Structure formats: structure tokens, C-alpha cells
Amino acid sequence: MPSLGADMEAATLVEWLVQPGDTVARGDVVAVVETQKGAIEIEVFENGTVHELVAQLGTELPVGAPLAVLLAEGEAPPAKAEPSVEPPPAKAAPAAERPPAEPHALEREAVKAPATAPAPPTVAPTSVPQSPNAASPAARVRAHELGLDLSTIRGSGPGGVIVLGDVDGAPSKSPQAAAKPGSPIEEMRKAIAAAMTRSKQTIPHFYLSQTIDVQPASDFLAKLNAGRPPAERILLGALFVRAAALAAAKVKTMNGHFTDGAFHAAKAVNPGVAVALRGGGLVAPALMDAVALDLDQTMAGMRDLVSRARAGRLKGSEMTQGTITISSLGDTSADVMTGVIFPPQVALVGLGSPQVRPWVLNDQVIPRSVVTLSISADHRVSDGRQVARFITEFETLLNEPESL
Amino acid sequence: MTEAEIRAAYLEELASIAPDIDTDTVSDDDHIQDDLELDxxxxxxxxxxLHKRTGVDIPEKDYPQIATVALAVAYLTDAMK
Incomplete structure (x- = not known):
């Protein structure tokens, strides 16, 4: 089970796309797993032949657990007693099983450790309560908020007292009550919370922003799209991704991963394109090697990513190999976004909604369509000077949209 | 295409783009961006x-005219004449 995101701990195997005997090549999609961020296609890392499918469908597996046994060309099948083909533990792998690329795993374990102090003695739920409906004050307040009758709730506190957790876990009468624990939305929020908390705790963010005239880009697109059928039209967002990819290729301290205590600049620029999911949450799948794509290919790639993100069919590599994130607020949103970097990346490019504003051009104040670009960057890796250079590159490219 | 067919086609395509939208609850004047949160x-x-279904090559400057069911039915009916 590969790690498919900064804070993924486990995922559930939902589909095998190969069978024993199948030949696979590096990059082939072999299985689908359900993660907190939806269904993700798992790609194989090696060439070979599928020998055995070890993991059972429907099982939740920790990162690092074996999914299948693959034989390299000419390799003999392992003896049956081989430990690696033993069924994996169904839950909670020890920290040691995590792949080494997760430098924070041990830290997290250390932080968690004190919390797993001796478990309170389990009180049998049938034990006699001190008095009918004995409940903690917090539990009473919450039960009132939720419109719950305390007599219908079984207490798990000392002597059967109803505590807050019992109320939160009780089936609610109100249909508007919060999403059930484990619902996709709740899982998505947990995944976002984990990654963003880690980001804010470990990455010393700093921010630079600049308002940019995008009238040349808008005019260029209006002219280009006027002669094209809808299926071939380009959105301003594609120009932004193209410009950001080219700028990131020049400012290498903003493109890569900070892992194992050091920054590793990436050779390719794989911009993670933030996609808001309907119903809540977001994912930022990577547009692989975006510098090599022209504008039409960039647009096609973004269309494909958005539709697959919505349908829940992204690939594992797209979830992990992003080197910088681009988050665009779209046509009808706020002016400025100050984003949180997606670890282990070291920069996030935020673009506000285009607005028509008074602008000084050739000593004249005229209405122009402008966008505020704001960059969140990692101070362990770069300083204001590098980020300012990125902004200048981006602005220059958008001023000459035909060069994109 | 009749107006009823255009309306049905519009709602069908809307549902395929945003499966969470219950098209029975979409009113004629719901704005696709402001009310239905399409990006x-x-x-x-x-x-x-819509271009595929109706053959109307809706230019960018006309996007506001397909922003609600009511607007789109009128616009597409006219454009298909």
C-alpha cells in the first residue's frame, strides 16, 4: 500500500484490475483503493508478472502493507512460507512499517504516545447508573442542542454516566445533524485537516502578492476562443497554470519537495491543480511534466484532471508527485487568497478572481481586468527575492500570452 | 427540438456535470454559477x-444567456430556428 498523500495512514482495497499471471509494466494501474480523498488508482512501481494477490478486497490496509507479490522476469516464485506473502495485519501498522519517505511518521508517533496512557477500565454498559440519566454538563448541553432525550443514550462514563462522546455518537433525530462519522465528507475534512495542520506546524510560511493586469490575456483568449468550438476553448485558468509552470521551471527553489530535513528540487514541474469538489473538500492532482505541454495540451490535461477528480478516479502518482500547487479561485470569488502549502511541497500559487479595476497604463487611468497573484512559500527553502522573481516571470508571461 | 426537449436536455447535461444537483429542485431562474455553484x-x-446536443456553437459572449434554465431555453430555441 503506497502512501498517497502527506498524511495518509491507511486505505481500503476496493478493486483489483489485474489477476495472477498478468504481465505488468511500471505505471500500469493495478488496483483501486478508497482513501479519505476518494477512490485512487494504484500504479505498479516495477515491471513483472503478478504472482499472487495478497490483500483481500474490502480490507483496510496500513501504508506499507503488501498488496500483491510480483515476480521480476525470470524470478522463481517464493516458497509458500515466505514471510512477505503472509496476510498483512488488517489494521494499525507499527511505525516501523512506514516507508522511510515519511520523515514525520516517527514524530507523530512520539506525539501520540503520551495520549495512549493506560486505558480507563472499561465499564460494562449494563452497569447500573448512579441515577437515571446521570450525565456530564457538556453532555447535557450537547444533547439539548441536538434535541436528544438523555434516557435514550447509554452512558460509558464512570458508573454509566453519559459523557460528551456518548451524545455525539448517538443516532440523531434531526436530519440536519452533522455528517455521520466516517462519511466521505467527514473523512475528506480529516485528511485536509491533517495535511494543513502538519503544514502550518512544520513549514515557516511567508507570503508575497502582486496585482497583475490580465487584460492582454483575456483579450488573447477572447480572440482565440471566438474561432473555436466549445470543446476546444481555453480558460484563463489554463494560462495561469502554463505561466506558473514556466515560472517554476526558472525559479527552482519553489519547485520540489522538502523531505528528510532537506529540499530536493524537482527536475520536472508537476503543478498540482487544486480542484474543488462539489459537496465539499478539494484535491490537487498533479498535471505531470507541464512544461512539456503546449497551451492546448495544458487545457486538455486540466479538463481531464477535473473530470477524474469529480468522478473519483485519480492516480496515485497524481496525488503524490505534485511539485508546486496552483489554486485559482475562479470567476466569481474573492480578490485574494493566502494559501497553505501542501507538504512536502514548498510553494503554493494563489490566484484571486479577475476583477475590472481602475489601472494606470501609459499615464492614463483606465478600466482593466486584474488578478491578484499571491504566493505562499517555505522560508526553509526560499526568500522574498526568489519569490519576487517568480512573480516577475509569471507577470511577463501573462503579458505576452501568445508566447504561452 | 421543442422547448420541452431543450429544457430536458439542459437539465440532463447539468446533472451529468454536477450529479449532486437534484434537477427536480432546479428552478427556472437558478443561476448556474451564483446558485448552483458551477465553476x-x-x-x-x-x-x-449543449453544442453537441443542439448544434448551437454558443460563443463566449453569449454564456450569460444560458446561465439559467429559462434563459437557455429561450436562447437555444431562437438559435435553432
């Missing part, structure tokens, strides 16, 4: 789908 990529996909 610019969704709008482009809707325009592309």
Missing part, C-alpha cells in the same frame, strides 16, 4: 455538451 470548467463543459 468555469463546469460551465465550459455544459456549453460543450
Amino acid at each position: 468555469s470548467m463546469d460551465v465550459l463543459n455544459l456549453v460543450t455538451a
Whole structure:
């Protein structure tokens, strides 16, 4: 089970796309797993032949657990007693099983450790309560908020007292009550919370922003799209991704991963394109090697990513190999976004909604369509000077949209 | 295509782009961006789908005219004449 995101701990195997005997090549999609961020296609890392499918469908597996046994060309099948083909533990792998690329795993374990102090003695739920409906004050307040009758709730506190957790876990009468624990939305929020908390705790963010005239880009697109059928039209967002990819290729301290205590600049620029999911949450799948794509290919790639993100069919590599994130607020949103970097990346490019504003051009104040670009960057890796250079590159490219 | 067919096609394409929308609850004047929260990529996909269904090559400057069911039915009916 590969790690498919900064804070993924486990995922559930939902589909095998190969069978024993199948030949696979590096990059082939072999299985689908359900993660907190939806269904993700798992790609194989090696060439070979599928020998055995070890993991059972429907099982939740920790990162690092074996999914299948693959034989390299000419390799003999392992003896049956081989430990690696033993069924994996169904839950909670020890920290040691995590792949080494997760430098924070041990830290997290250390932080968690004190919390797993001796478990309170389990009180049998049938034990006699001190008095009918004995409940903690917090539990009473919450039960009132939720419109719950305390007599219908079984207490798990000392002597059967109803505590807050019992109320939160009780089936609610109100249909508007919060999403059930484990619902996709709740899982998505947990995944976002984990990654963003880690980001804010470990990455010393700093921010630079600049308002940019995008009238040349808008005019260029209006002219280009006027002669094209809808299926071939380009959105301003594609120009932004193209410009950001080219700028990131020049400012290498903003493109890569900070892992194992050091920054590793990436050779390719794989911009993670933030996609808001309907119903809540977001994912930022990577547009692989975006510098090599022209504008039409960039647009096609973004269309494909958005539709697959919505349908829940992204690939594992797209979830992990992003080197910088681009988050665009779209046509009808706020002016400025100050984003949180997606670890282990070291920069996030935020673009506000285009607005028509008074602008000084050739000593004249005229209405122009402008966008505020704001960059969140990692101070362990770069300083204001590098980020300012990125902004200048981006602005220059958008001023000459035909060069994109 | 009749007005009823255009309306049905519009709602069908809307549902395929945003499956969480219950098309029975979409009113004639719901705005696809302000009320139904479609983003610019969704709008482009809707325009592309409508182009396929109706043959009308909705230019960008006319996007506001397909922003609600009522507007779109009127616009497309007219454009298909």
C-alpha cells in the first residue's frame, strides 16, 4: 500500500484490475483503493508478472502493507512460507512499517504516545447508573442542542454516566445533524485537516502578492476562443497554470519537495491543480511534466484532471508527485487568497478572481481586468527575492500570452 | 427540438456535470454559477455538451444567456430556428 498523500495512514482495497499471471509494466494501474480523498488508482512501481494477490478486497490496509507479490522476469516464485506473502495485519501498522519517505511518521508517533496512557477500565454498559440519566454538563448541553432525550443514550462514563462522546455518537433525530462519522465528507475534512495542520506546524510560511493586469490575456483568449468550438476553448485558468509552470521551471527553489530535513528540487514541474469538489473538500492532482505541454495540451490535461477528480478516479502518482500547487479561485470569488502549502511541497500559487479595476497604463487611468497573484512559500527553502522573481516571470508571461 | 426537449436536455447535461444537483429542485431562474455553484470548467463543459446536443456553437459572449434554465431555453430555441 503506497502512501498517497502527506498524511495518509491507511486505505481500503476496493478493486483489483489485474489477476495472477498478468504481465505488468511500471505505471500500469493495478488496483483501486478508497482513501479519505476518494477512490485512487494504484500504479505498479516495477515491471513483472503478478504472482499472487495478497490483500483481500474490502480490507483496510496500513501504508506499507503488501498488496500483491510480483515476480521480476525470470524470478522463481517464493516458497509458500515466505514471510512477505503472509496476510498483512488488517489494521494499525507499527511505525516501523512506514516507508522511510515519511520523515514525520516517527514524530507523530512520539506525539501520540503520551495520549495512549493506560486505558480507563472499561465499564460494562449494563452497569447500573448512579441515577437515571446521570450525565456530564457538556453532555447535557450537547444533547439539548441536538434535541436528544438523555434516557435514550447509554452512558460509558464512570458508573454509566453519559459523557460528551456518548451524545455525539448517538443516532440523531434531526436530519440536519452533522455528517455521520466516517462519511466521505467527514473523512475528506480529516485528511485536509491533517495535511494543513502538519503544514502550518512544520513549514515557516511567508507570503508575497502582486496585482497583475490580465487584460492582454483575456483579450488573447477572447480572440482565440471566438474561432473555436466549445470543446476546444481555453480558460484563463489554463494560462495561469502554463505561466506558473514556466515560472517554476526558472525559479527552482519553489519547485520540489522538502523531505528528510532537506529540499530536493524537482527536475520536472508537476503543478498540482487544486480542484474543488462539489459537496465539499478539494484535491490537487498533479498535471505531470507541464512544461512539456503546449497551451492546448495544458487545457486538455486540466479538463481531464477535473473530470477524474469529480468522478473519483485519480492516480496515485497524481496525488503524490505534485511539485508546486496552483489554486485559482475562479470567476466569481474573492480578490485574494493566502494559501497553505501542501507538504512536502514548498510553494503554493494563489490566484484571486479577475476583477475590472481602475489601472494606470501609459499615464492614463483606465478600466482593466486584474488578478491578484499571491504566493505562499517555505522560508526553509526560499526568500522574498526568489519569490519576487517568480512573480516577475509569471507577470511577463501573462503579458505576452501568445508566447504561452 | 421543442422547448420541452431543450429544457430536458439542459437539465440532463447539468446533472451529468454536477450529479449532486437534484434537477427536480432546479428552478427556472437558478443561476448556474451564483446558485448552483458551477465553476468555469463546469460551465465550459455544459456549453460543450449543449453544442453537441443542439448544434448551437454558443460563443463566449453569449454564456450569460444560458446561465439559467429559462434563459437557455429561450436562447437555444431562437438559435435553432
